Amino acid sequence: MNAVEITKKDIGRTVEMSDGTTATIEGWDDSDPTLPVIIRFESCERGWRTINGGVLLPGLPTIAAFAKTKLQLEAGKYYLTRDGRKGFVAGSSPFGSTVDCHQVVGYIDCDTHALGWGKDGFYWANKDEDARDLVAEWVEPKRIKGWVNIYPDVNGNMPSKVIVNNCLHGTKDDADDHAMTGRIACIEIDVLEGQGLEGEAGR
Known part of the structure; x- marks a missing residue:
């Protein structure tokens, strides 16, 4: 069993993988009690x-440990908040007398006023965790664009009575060419990765 113990509070932290690479804990999937931890690789x-x-599948790298590197905020960069929002650091204080929790100032999406942080990203000077902490550099979500085929749920397992094929096609012609018997619709998708998921793009 791995030595790490991951909770939602660890969203944004960098982890060391068993194969020597690093990854970032990006989110939490409450709908999956078995594999709830969402990570993004290099x-x-x-x-x-x-x-x-x-x-669950042998051969995939596991999370070996939390990385020991510390975040240092820089003016002009976007960051991920502990609760999954996008934050921006507008500037930093040139004065040594500035209190720890106001060494840098900036904004968070959906907040109505400017905020301050320590250079390590903590909102509170005593390092208590807060939803407004800046925990990692922001990575823009990828755009998912293409066509998917939809089929009837012949086994009656889905409340919607339809099943969306999990294959994304680059063009409608390609979706048509790979359609199976019984297709009832072909729809176009154009969303950001994570759309509709808590703490992800589209929140």
């Missing part, structure tokens, strides 16, 4: 892990 691909950093 390649920008996503993965899902257990609360102990484990996997």
Whole structure:
């Protein structure tokens, strides 16, 4: 069993993988009690892990430990808040007398006023965790665009009575060419990765 123990408070933290690479804990999937931890690899691909950093399929890298590197905020950069929003650091104080929690100032999406942080991203000077903490550099979500085929739920397992094929096609012609018997619709998708998920794009 892995030594790490991951909670929602760890969203935004960098982790060391068992294969020597690093990844960022990007979100939490409440709908999946087995693999709730969402991570983003250096390649920008996503993965899902257990609360102990484990996997269900052998051969995939597990989360070995939390990385020890500390965040240092820089003016002009965007950051991820602990609760999944997008924050921006507008500037930093040139004066040594500035209190720790106001060394840098900036804004968070959906907040109505300017905020202050320590250079390590903590909102409170005593380092108590807060939803407004800046925990990692912001990574723009990828755009998902294409066509998907939809089929009837012949087994009656889905409340909507339809099943969306999990294959995304670049063009409608390609979706038509790969359609199976019984298709009832072909729809176009153009969304940001994470649309509709808590703490992700589109929130």
